[in-house]
Amino acid sequence: MSPHAEEEDATNAYQSLSETAGIDDPRWAFGSGFEDVEAEIEAPLPAGVDAADLAEYCLMLGDDALVCAQRIAEWVSNAPELEEEVALANTALDLLGQARVLLSRAGHVEGAGRDEDALAYLRSEAQYRNVALAERGDDLDFGVAIARLLVFTTWRLALMSRLLDSRDPVVAAVAAKAVKELTYHREHAARWAVRLGDGTDESHRRMQAGLEAVWPFVEELFRTTDVERRLVAVGVAVDPADTRAEVDAVLDQVLAAATLTRPDRAPMGLLGGRGGRQGVHTEALGHVLATMQSLARAHPGATW
Amino acid sequence: MDTSTPEDAELQAQFDATVAADQRIEPRDWMPEGYRRTLIRQIAQHAHSEIMGMQPEGNWILRAPSLRRKAILLAKVQDEAGHGLYLYAAAETLGVDRDDLTQRLVDSRQKYSSIFNYPALSYADIGVIGWFVDGAAICNQVPLCRCSYGPYARAMIRICKEESFHQRQGYELLLAMVNGTDAQREMVQESVNRWWWPSLMMFGPPDGDSPNSQQSMAWGIKRHTNDELRQRFVDMTVPQAEVLGVTLPDPQLRWNPDRGAHDYGEPDWAEFKAVLAGSGPANAQRLAHRRRAHENGAWVREAARVHAEKQAARKEVAA
Numbered sequence: 001m002s003p004h005a006e007e008e009d010a011t012n013a014y015q016s017l018s019e020t021a022g023i024d025d026p027r028w029a030f031g032s033g034f035e036d037v038e039a040e041i042e043a044p045l046p047a048g049v050d051a052a053d054l055a056e057y058c059l060m061l062g063d064d065a066l067v068c069a070q071r072i073a074e075w076v077s078n079a080p081e082l083e084e085e086v087a088l089a090n091t092a093l094d095l096l097g098q099a100r101v102l103l104s105r106a107g108h109v110e111g112a113g114r115d116e117d118a119l120a121y122l123r124s125e126a127q128y129r130n131v132a133l134a135e136r137g138d139d140l141d142f143g144v145a146i147a148r149l150l151v152f153t154t155w156r157l158a159l160m161s162r163l164l165d166s167r168d169p170v171v172a173a174v175a176a177k178a179v180k181e182l183t184y185h186r187e188h189a190a191r192w193a194v195r196l197g198d199g200t201d202e203s204h205r206r207m208q209a210g211l212e213a214v215w216p217f218v219e220e221l222f223r224t225t226d227v228e229r230r231l232v233a234v235g236v237a238v239d240p241a242d243t244r245a246e247v248d249a250v251l252d253q254v255l256a257a258a259t260l261t262r263p264d265r266a267p268m269g270l271l272g273g274r275g276g277r278q279g280v281h282t283e284a285l286g287h288v289l290a291t292m293q294s295l296a297r298a299h300p301g302a303t304w
Numbered sequence: 305m306d307t308s309t310p311e312d313a314e315l316q317a318q319f320d321a322t323v324a325a326d327q328r329i330e331p332r333d334w335m336p337e338g339y340r341r342t343l344i345r346q347i348a349q350h351a352h353s354e355i356m357g358m359q360p361e362g363n364w365i366l367r368a369p370s371l372r373r374k375a376i377l378l379a380k381v382q383d384e385a386g387h388g389l390y391l392y393a394a395a396e397t398l399g400v401d402r403d404d405l406t407q408r409l410v411d412s413r414q415k416y417s418s419i420f421n422y423p424a425l426s427y428a429d430i431g432v433i434g435w436f437v438d439g440a441a442i443c444n445q446v447p448l449c450r451c452s453y454g455p456y457a458r459a460m461i462r463i464c465k466e467e468s469f470h471q472r473q474g475y476e477l478l479l480a481m482v483n484g485t486d487a488q489r490e491m492v493q494e495s496v497n498r499w500w501w502p503s504l505m506m507f508g509p510p511d512g513d514s515p516n517s518q519q520s521m522a523w524g525i526k527r528h529t530n531d532e533l534r535q536r537f538v539d540m541t542v543p544q545a546e547v548l549g550v551t552l553p554d555p556q557l558r559w560n561p562d563r564g565a566h567d568y569g570e571p572d573w574a575e576f577k578a579v580l581a582g583s584g585p586a587n588a589q590r591l592a593h594r595r596r597a598h599e600n601g602a603w604v605r606e607a608a609r610v611h612a613e614k615q616a617a618r619k620e621v622a623a
Binding site: 066073074076080081082083085090092093096097100103116117121140142200202203206291292294296301302303304 | 355358359362365366367368369370371372373374375378379381382385386388389392402427477480481483484485487488593596597600601602603604605606607608610611614
């Protein structure tokens, strides 16, 4: 068959191989979940909102998603079945997409010329604002991974569904997208919690152990920071304490269906009254960032 | 040939006529046992390759140097898992099941593409794997979109489109890197040097040394010889390398106006055979990784199975 005849075939993929033009095709960033809100990142600061507070708030929400995505991505090529490879990668990708917009917004509002990558790759642990649950490792134990995902997505969905009307247009846009994504993620985690809890003796034990492992990090999710308090007053943020009843109700429902028991674990303590939101983390975050930032930091001035 | 009875001879004649007319064989159609076995082996190896191919790239997801690159790489590796799913499903239409094929992979009873037995040592490898490895895979796979077996051909159409996109993403990463710092340009050249020859080996041994090719061509499973596809890949890649400003590591590589094609050197077939036999740089690591993931997931798969049984039993009681 002549090359010409192949070009007319709808199944021909050679054509794009020999094309070096057209690399500005927006599909290059397929899966990043970025383009649809990109235009809004530079939206003006809503009246009466403190720029530093909004930047800090975007970092909190963005860092939660980024660090958790990084943890979930550890599962790539390690999942218990192929469908789960797709589902976990997809969840990480969605959270990464949320993080990118939120970090970009933080950088824009801050006004110091930092973009998403400067914020992701050039901040130290103490400058990260995520909750400890996001950085909690799982050592590829699926019970721990599902427990973390269940608690994290239940809480984040409760937050995001209250941010749909945020006066900051970027936060509101992220929330609109995130609510759809997190609804799926929470459903996925809940189904696994039920399968494992109500599966074999071993899976029940391991799912319960997973819950026990993440439970000390639950309390922090509902602690209100001063930044959040000020932003609630101007209609930008949600008070995380307000999500507690919803999170408890959802988790209780899932645990009951899964024949699991709500753990009775003391919350992880604060250090001088400070936790993840104030930049005081567990030792785990340093390792997460060391891995994530190593290549970017080794090549200052590089373009990727 | 299964032509022991007159009936078999007639079925065989029908099959031959379908293949000769470039029509598709579908799962319910009669097919020679050898054709079925060859397809199962080939589709399973292809599915396994998608799954094993997640490892070298997965090695860089956590360290991707920008969030955009992380998203692109994560999406690509996710696509590979998806390709594995379609391909296992295509193999299942031939009467095997995925669990069994997976077991054959982890027991080393079935192979996967040897290219994944090479390590991914720098971020440039992510670009070069896209450019060379996905490029070579596409050269091999585009003809399979017209393969005589319907389910495989249809799976390949979708896969080829995504592979072509991955190849361009890889190339775009390299373009960005060669326009970056000196260290990045060196990283790209070093990666090209390591991947060029193994990529040429992806087309398989030279035609004179490829015993199964002829039968596969007669069956309409294979459409071009190994050397034809390798030539096509070389001819396609040379101008792309010029755009990037990298050197392909073959002193014999040059345009031959008489042939209207590039002459190129001989890959190290001893290395090819060694990697195929299991002693490449990363064979043991890749297989151990796959086996570990499979074994670590056994309790989860068992839980899902038992839970589904419990649910079904409850429904029965309720009914």
